[in-house]
Amino acid sequence: MDFLLITGMSGAGKSLALNHFEDRGYFCVDNLPPALISKFAEICLQSNLDKIALVSDIRGREFFNDLFAELGKLKELELDYNILFLEASDDILIRRYKESRRRHPLDEEGRVLDAIQQERKILEELRGRASKVIDTGELKIAELQEELDNLYITQDNKSCLQLSLISFGFKYGIPRDADLVFDVRFLANPYYVESLKEKTGKDKVVQDYILKWPVTEKFYDKFFDLIKFLIPQYKNEGKSHLSIAVGCTGGKHRSVTTVLKLSEVLADESLNYNIEHRDIDK
Structure with missing residues (x-):
């Protein structure tokens, strides 16, 4: 002991x-x-x-x-x-x-x-x-x-920095405890595709739709590189918890997909994280 x-x-x-x-x-x-x-x-x-x-x-x-x-x-x-x-x-x-x-x-x-x-x-x-x-x-x-x-x-x-990954909808407000906030409302919106409207970013068909656009791939490359750069900096400052919030309009499609894809990157880096899809059921 x-x-x-x-x-x-x-x-x-x-x-x-x-x-x-x-x-x-x-x-x-x-x-x-x-x-x-x-x-x-x-x-x-x-x-x-x-x-x-x-x-x-x-x-x-x-x-x-x-x-x-x-x-x-x-x-x-x-x-x-x-x-x-x-x-x-x-x-x-x-x-x-x-x-x-x-x-x-x-x-x-x-x-x-x-x-x-x-x-x-x-x-x-x-x-x-x-x-x-x-x-x-x-x-x-x-x-x-x-x-x-x-x-x-x-x-x-x-190195035990605990990460919280939050997807949310801007129409319901930004999470008050977020350290970093990213806006993905510029990505193609599955809400306007009739067959995808009632689905969420957890569904593969929605993810495939969002990921098929070149701007998404380019953004994700830059976004993931930024997060991987920032995490060691926060560790060096002694931060024990980092909350990363990603928002789209309603918090059901683009933000959810982005958070899930980010979690895959963090898992590959052996980092500790939890996920919250705050507005996915609204």
Whole structure:
């Protein structure tokens, strides 16, 4: 089991790190009181979970004193674990708190610097036990994600971008969650062919009609090349989900065919995707 404890300074990016691990397939828990860590680990050992990431930090207040005892119990369970400690300089943490307008967990009198220095002292021993310490002060989000991938994520999980392929009709509106939207209303429309009007893009006869036109072949070559180019770029930026929407007038013929043909290309590239024909039955 991959059991990762994320801790460190408040404002250093622990939530960002946890979200990234969740996108990479980890079962994640935020702000788990230290006193519950060993009990949580026992439950995980009895389950089918193999990748766990949890954040436990100074937000646990008085419970935080139980952390070292709980780490000892993990050893008794013969559970291998790693501690990831995130930190940043006082100046950067102060700036982040000013920008977020959030209150430091130890700040009771409005003195952020005093709270940061107090927290740093409390966490000193835990920092010394950490498997890895990352200073996030000068890291952009994508750089932090890349560092986490290099340290903890296998090559297979690095490339786990989930794609959603959506066909739709413009007359019913563009899908609100679409990242990329393509308009194929310029392709020949089977709706105006009496024998094809009541069929859909799932039917081979409709696909054959759309595909027989030279403009369709030319467009598909360019369209598929563009998608294959874009996917690695989104992966490199750390995106975990990409929604590609293809629209025609009613969402029954041209958009459905295009999405299905795109899915065949993605299958050949061994990419993960799901398909939704939003308006096919309208």
